Amino acid sequence: VTESSPVANREPTVLVETSTALPLVAIVVAERTGAIDDPVGKEGLARLTGRLVRRTGAGLTTEELDERIDSLGAALGVDVGQSAATFQGAVIERSLDRFAELLVSVLSRPSLAEVELGKLQRETLADLVEARENDRDLGQRWFRRKLFEGHPYGRSVSGTASSIPAITPSDVLSQYKGSLTGTNLVFAFAGNITESRANAIARRIVEALPTGEPRTDALPEPTLLPGRRLVVVDKPDRTQTQIFIGCLGTHPHDDDHVALHVGNTILGGTFTARLMREVRSKRGWSYGAYSSLPYDRHRRGFSLWTFPKASDAAPCIALELSLLEKWWKDGVTPRELAWAKRYLVRSHAFAVDTASKRVGQALDETLYGLPPGYHRDYLEHVRAVTLEQVNTAIRARITPEDLVVSVVGTASDILEPIRGVIPRVSSVDVVPFDSDA
Amino acid sequence: MPEIHSSPAASRRAAWIGALNAKAPIHGTVTHERSVPFGRALAVETFRLGNGLRVLVCEDHSAPVVAYHTWYRVGSRHERVGKTGLAHLFEHLMFNETENMKAGELDRRLEEAGAESNAATWLDWTHYNIAVPKDRLPLVVRLEAERMRQLVLRDPQVTSEKEVVANERRYRVDDDVEGSVNELLWATAFQQHAYRWPTIGWMQDIEGFSTEDCRAFYDTFYAPNNATIVVVGDITERRVFELIVQAYGAIPPSTLPYEDVHPEPPQTAERRVEVHKPAATEKLVVGYHAPALGDFDHPALSLLSEVLFGGRASRVYRKLVRELEAAVDVSGSVGPFHDPGLFEVYASAREGKTALELLEALDGEIDRVCEGVVAEGEVDRAKARLELSLVGGLDTVDGKASTIGFYDTVLGRPAAAFERLDMTLALTTSDLLRVARRYLRRESRSVVLVHPQVQPSGASA
Numbered sequence: 053v054t055e056s057s058p059v060a061n062r063e064p065t066v067l068v069e070t071s072t073a074l075p076l077v078a079i080v081v082a083e084r085t086g087a088i089d090d091p092v093g094k095e096g097l098a099r100l101t102g103r104l105v106r107r108t109g110a111g112l113t114t115e116e117l118d119e120r121i122d123s124l125g126a127a128l129g130v131d132v133g134q135s136a137a138t139f140q141g142a143v144i145e146r147s148l149d150r151f152a153e154l155l156v157s158v159l160s161r162p163s164l165a166e167v168e169l170g171k172l173q174r175e176t177l178a179d180l181v182e183a184r185e186n187d188r189d190l191g192q193r194w195f196r197r198k199l200f201e202g203h204p205y206g207r208s209v210s211g212t213a214s215s216i217p218a219i220t221p222s223d224v225l226s227q228y229k230g231s232l233t234g235t236n237l238v239f240a241f242a243g244n245i246t247e248s249r250a251n252a253i254a255r256r257i258v259e260a261l262p263t264g265e266p267r268t269d270a271l272p273e274p275t276l277l278p279g280r281r282l283v284v285v286d287k288p289d290r291t292q293t294q295i296f297i298g299c300l301g302t303h304p305h306d307d308d309h310v311a312l313h314v315g316n317t318i319l320g321g322t323f324t325a326r327l328m329r330e331v332r333s334k335r336g337w338s339y340g341a342y343s344s345l346p347y348d349r350h351r352r353g354f355s356l357w358t359f360p361k362a363s364d365a366a367p368c369i370a371l372e373l374s375l376l377e378k379w380w381k382d383g384v385t386p387r388e389l390a391w392a393k394r395y396l397v398r399s400h401a402f403a404v405d406t407a408s409k410r411v412g413q414a415l416d417e418t419l420y421g422l423p424p425g426y427h428r429d430y431l432e433h434v435r436a437v438t439l440e441q442v443n444t445a446i447r448a449r450i451t452p453e454d455l456v457v458s459v460v461g462t463a464s465d466i467l468e469p470i471r472g473v474i475p476r477v478s479s480v481d482v483v484p485f486d487s488d489a
Numbered sequence: 490m491p492e493i494h495s496s497p498a499a500s501r502r503a504a505w506i507g508a509l510n511a512k513a514p515i516h517g518t519v520t521h522e523r524s525v526p527f528g529r530a531l532a533v534e535t536f537r538l539g540n541g542l543r544v545l546v547c548e549d550h551s552a553p554v555v556a557y558h559t560w561y562r563v564g565s566r567h568e569r570v571g572k573t574g575l576a577h578l579f580e581h582l583m584f585n586e587t588e589n590m591k592a593g594e595l596d597r598r599l600e601e602a603g604a605e606s607n608a609a610t611w612l613d614w615t616h617y618n619i620a621v622p623k624d625r626l627p628l629v630v631r632l633e634a635e636r637m638r639q640l641v642l643r644d645p646q647v648t649s650e651k652e653v654v655a656n657e658r659r660y661r662v663d664d665d666v667e668g669s670v671n672e673l674l675w676a677t678a679f680q681q682h683a684y685r686w687p688t689i690g691w692m693q694d695i696e697g698f699s700t701e702d703c704r705a706f707y708d709t710f711y712a713p714n715n716a717t718i719v720v721v722g723d724i725t726e727r728r729v730f731e732l733i734v735q736a737y738g739a740i741p742p743s744t745l746p747y748e749d750v751h752p753e754p755p756q757t758a759e760r761r762v763e764v765h766k767p768a769a770t771e772k773l774v775v776g777y778h779a780p781a782l783g784d785f786d787h788p789a790l791s792l793l794s795e796v797l798f799g800g801r802a803s804r805v806y807r808k809l810v811r812e813l814e815a816a817v818d819v820s821g822s823v824g825p826f827h828d829p830g831l832f833e834v835y836a837s838a839r840e841g842k843t844a845l846e847l848l849e850a851l852d853g854e855i856d857r858v859c860e861g862v863v864a865e866g867e868v869d870r871a872k873a874r875l876e877l878s879l880v881g882g883l884d885t886v887d888g889k890a891s892t893i894g895f896y897d898t899v900l901g902r903p904a905a906a907f908e909r910l911d912m913t914l915a916l917t918t919s920d921l922l923r924v925a926r927r928y929l930r931r932e933s934r935s936v937v938l939v940h941p942q943v944q945p946s947g948a949s950a
Contacts, residue, residue, distance in 0.1 A: 073530070073551045076880050114811070118802035123866070125873040144877055171811070178817045178839045184769045185666055289767045289942070292659040324596045333593055336652030339660055359660055391601060398603020401622040405552035406884050486769075 053414040064258050067240040067414045068250045071407035077148050078408050079141040080240040081159065081257065082419050084267045085231035086135045087209040094219050096211015099132035100172060101227040106130045106139065108168050109158025117158070126151045128158070134205055135269070135349045136419045137231070145244040152253045159232060160260035166221050176216050183210075184486050187460045188359070190285050191294035194483065195458035198283050199298065199353050203274040213488045233264020240415040242407040269421075273350055276300050279478025280455045282471065286463035287485035293365040293461035297372055298355030299451045301345045304422045308445035309347075310433040315442045316345040317392045318384045319375070320356060326375055327356065337364045341372075349420050354450060362461055366469035369457065373474065380452050383443030396434045403427075460485070502534075505727040509734055516540035516713070517738020519730055525904045528883065533893055533903045534726055538733070540742045541714025545893055545903050546729050547721040549886060555722030556620045556890035557629045559637075560898045562717075563710040564613045565690075566683040566828070567748065574654065574690015575698065575706050577610040581650045582703060583617065584608075588639040592646055595632055602628050605887070610688055613827045614898045620887050623723045627732055633718075634736035637711055647700045655696065658689050666768045667835065670937055677760050678776045678831055678935040682753040712743035719894040719903075722886045753778070753829065760935040765942045770817070771838040772939035773847040776831035777928055779823050783900050788912045789920040790832060790928055791823045795871035796863055796921065797854065798822070798834070802870060805834075805854050813850055815842045827899050832928060844938040858925045863918050872914055879910055 053069045083102075090097045106128060107114040121128050125144035130137065139159065143151040183189055193208065200206030211219075237258065241250035276299055302312050320327035320343025331341035341358040356376065360368040384392075404410050413427040459470060463482050471480060502521055510518045518539040525533045527547055536544040568575050586592040599606050602625040608617045619629050662668040672687045679685035689695075720729050756778055766772075780786045797805045798821030809816040817837045824830030836847045882888045896905035 071551065073549075074880055074883060075529070076877075076884075115802060115807065118800060119866070119870055122800055122802050122870040122874050125877045127877060142877065142881060144873075144880065171814070174814060175810070175817075181769050181840055182817045182837055187664060287767070290664055292656070292664045322600050324593060324600055329593065332653055333649070336649040337656070339653055339657040359656070361656060361659055391597075395600050395603060398601075398622055398625070399605065401552070401554050401603060402605055402620065405554050405886070408884065 053411055064254055065238045065418050066251055066254045067411050068247045069242045069407040069411035072244050075145040075244055077143050077145055077243040077245045081139040082238045083137045083231045084236050085137055086133050087207055088134050088204040088271055093215060094223055095207045095215040097219050097223055097227050098137060099209055100219055101224045102130040102132045102137045104164055104169055104172055104224055105162040108163040108165050110154055111161055124151050132209060156256050156260050159257055164224055169221055173216050180213055187294045190485055191296050191458050191460040194283050194285050195296035195456055198281055198456045200274050201277060205274055234258040234261045235264050235266045238418050240411045242411040269349055271350055276454050278454050280474055280476055281479045282457045282474055282477050283481045284463050284467055285460040285485050286482050287460055288462055290462045292359055292361050293459055294359050296355050296357055296458040298353050299455050301352050301354030303351040304347045311437050311441040311445035312449050313345060314392050314437050315384060315446045316343055318388045319343050319379050330375060331358055337368050362465050365466050366473045369470055370473035377452050380446055380450050386439055389439050393434055397431055400431055509730055513734055514738030516741055517734040527904045540740055542737055543717040545719045546726045549721055550723045553623050553723050554620055554886055555623045555626050555724050556886035558719040558890045558894045559617045559633055560717045560894045561615045562715050562898060563615055564611055565688040566612050573686040573694045576615055577689050578654050578698060579706055580608045580610045580615050581654060583636050585646045586641040587635050588641060612684055630732040630736045638740050640707060642700050642703050644700050647703055651695055651698060658692060666766050670774050670939055674774050674776045674935060674937050677762055679753055681751040713737055713740050714742040715745055717897055719890045721890040756933045759931050763938045765940050768939055768941045770840055771844040773836040773844040774937040775834040775934055777934045779830055779832040779928055781827060781829050782825045786924050788909050789916050789924040792871050792913055792916055793921045793924055794821050794823050795874055796867050799871055799874050808854055809850050815846055855929050861922045863921050868918055875913055879906055
């Protein structure tokens with residue numbers, strides 16, 4: 053990946069990974085903004101703004117813009133997360149110049165029309181109603197809300213039924229002006245494009261936007277409330293449950309970041325890890341059982357996820373808690389560590405097998421403020437991890453006595469059995485599945 | 490008669506095939522069948538082993554990895570009433586014990602090699618996909634060959650895997666509105682053909698399988714002459730065959746049964762079902778009987794589907810989501826199956842809107858295309874979207890291997906994706922009018938209207 057800062061005084065970062073394997077170019081324009089910037093009571097603002105820019109750019113109507121993009125053999129989506137927003141384009145190489153021209157206009161000349169904003173707000177509210185049908189999503193949302201209680205990471209990126217109508221045209225304009233500025237952007241190009249062509253496109257976009265100021269992230273690190281807190285998302289007629297158990301996880305700048313990642317691989321990071329072996333292979337209780345440890349600019353969560361039938365929910369939670377405690381107390385074995393290292397080192401080939409993935413790694417480093425060389429040195433760090441480092445990291449970062457357990461199911465069937473298998477549970481909340489989360 | 494080799498590459502190939510065949514096991518002689526261009530830069534070489542195993546090799550040196558996919562020409566269509574879901578259950582069992590590996594060891598060894606692996610079962614086929622760093626290919630070839638003929642089936646594993654599949658069914662179907670309604674649509678639209686039952690199987694059938702059922706299924710369908718191997722990546726065809734001949738060359742072919750197929754009789758009247766589900770809003774699901782993937786009309790109907798449902802500029806999205814604000818989302822697609830399937834439409838209503846209102850609006854758009862008012866610009870837009878979709882799906886070795894293997898398994902043509910694209914780019918508005926009038930007829934469709942169940946409000950605190 054080449055990296056350069058081609059525009060004098062504005063210094064956007066432009067990442068390029070050229071590959072002529074396919075007649076395709078991927079373009080990502082990333083902003084350092086996300087749901088963490090949403091004001092309280094206006095959750096969903098960053099996402100709504102990104103989507104509105106995508107729909108009203110270039111002085112065109114939504115319909116005209118969609119037709120124009122499709123007809124070029126191109127696609128343009130927008131994805132807004134907690135800490136970053138990305139406009140993600142893909143285009144058949146022969147249409148690159150025309151697509152780039154359109155992209156400049158979309159980002160620099162959105163009308164942000166009120167009529168379209170109203171339409172988008174109604175659409176978002178309908179999406180929130182529809183999302184109640186997704187049990188996994190419900191379980192995750194409540195897990196995150198409880199885990200990051202009082203912290204912006206606990207907010208919904210999509211907003212809520214009360215926050216979306218509260219967003220005004222001036223909120224959107226302010227969010228747009230504050231985030232889509234030359235100095236707040238990072239560019240990534242992959243595929244059939246040269247470095248000079250990529251730099252030229254980035255330059256055109258930056259020159260069409262106000263310089264602005266880079267967004268600063270003054271967010272405090274999240275802290276976890278003490279105790280074992282259970283939340284049951286009550287939904288009628290569930291034959292199955294969705295279960296999330298976890299606590300705070302890792303920060304990319306932690307000294308033990310890679311060690312904890314290796315430990316998580318052994319617990320639930322693969323198809324043959326401890327969780328899958330015990331929950332699925334030995335007992336057949338769930339189609340899947342995993343643990344995950346995502347990273348961001350601040351410390352994120354650590355969680356176990358599984359989905360047994362309702363009558364297996366309580367024994368499955370008991371089993372997962374015992375596996376978690378054993379992993380925390382006894383650590384991992386030398387044999388497991390050696391196996392995990394081989395898996396992580398060899399499977400790394402699939403983290404870098406395409407130009408888009410390689411440039412995506414470089415983009416993550418820039419966007420999320422990862423330590424320099426985070427991905428470049430990853431294999432070296434994995435190889436160097438010792439058993440003691442892994443087990444120390446697990447004990448230092450994982451808190452089996454301070455946990456959130458989020459379960460989606462029919463409360464009248466599962467609540468009492470579940471409560472009975474969580475020792476020292478400090479609070480129990482039962483929330484309706486259609487509440488405004 | 491001596492073979493004439495027209496190029497240095499062909500001569501080199503003939504030399505290594507000759508050398509391998511000179512010492513090949515009884516069923517392991519290699520025959521090169523043909524070379525097929527795959528896109529503008531790659532080619533698929535097609536081979537066959539003496540035991541009938543079809544092998545497709547596509548050298549792609551863009552990354553030091555290899556995709557090794559195995560396609561068995563058996564899917565849920567080959568099951569029978571009372572034994573539905575067996576092909577899918579068997580896909581799970583293929584990750585269990587073999588004569589030389591205890592249960593769980595196969596996955597363990599693959600992960601240790603850094604492999605990405607998975608499997609899928611659908612109406613016409615079962616597909617096992619593995620991708621590995623290129624130096625680990627010998628392990629993968631050995632493991633795949635071993636589970637083709639040396640799988641061990643015992644009661645405890647079958648019992649445990651049945652429970653896993655039952656849980657998968659709860660996840661994907663029983664507790665999922667779209668999954669359960671989709672199942673109902675196919676069971677309504679098909680009354681004779683085996684496409685009428687779901688690939689995952691009916692719950693009572695899953696619960697009723699015996700180890701003996703599984704063993705009989707394995708002995709019948711898991712054989713080299715019922716399989717195709719697709720290898721894509723940073724390898725040479727010669728190296729691939731050095732491994733494949735050694736691993737598969739001693740496996741004998743099986744006698745495959747004839748398929749007791751029951752073609753679906755023409756549907757002459759609309760079928761309509763109304764159900765109540767724990768859904769947030771009303772849903773509409775419609776299935777028009779549609780041509781098979783290999784039918785001349787399939788590309789045209791797929792292009793029409795793109796005009797109607799492809800993206801936010803599509804006709805039905807504009808009407809139902811944007812203009813009327815009646816739906817949260819709409820989607821439509823033509824099934825890619827060996828036999829005639831369905832053109833499926835799914836729409837989810839907004840609160841306060843009904844499935845019948847969605848159906849009325851959909852019918853208005855269908856009537857419009859049947860009246861012949863599709864503009865050339867709409868057709869060009871849809872063509873560009875399909876081209877981008879095809880190219881975008883070929884980024885990885887897995888993407889290429891899946892595309893090659895799917896089209897070869899269903900149509901017998903490994904590069905049919907590009908052939909279809911060429912056909913699609915040549916289509917006109919008249920072609921769309923023809924297929925609209927031929928297939929989008931109300932008497933040949935099934936409709937499922939989903940109403941939310943009346944739920945007790947709230948939860949106990």
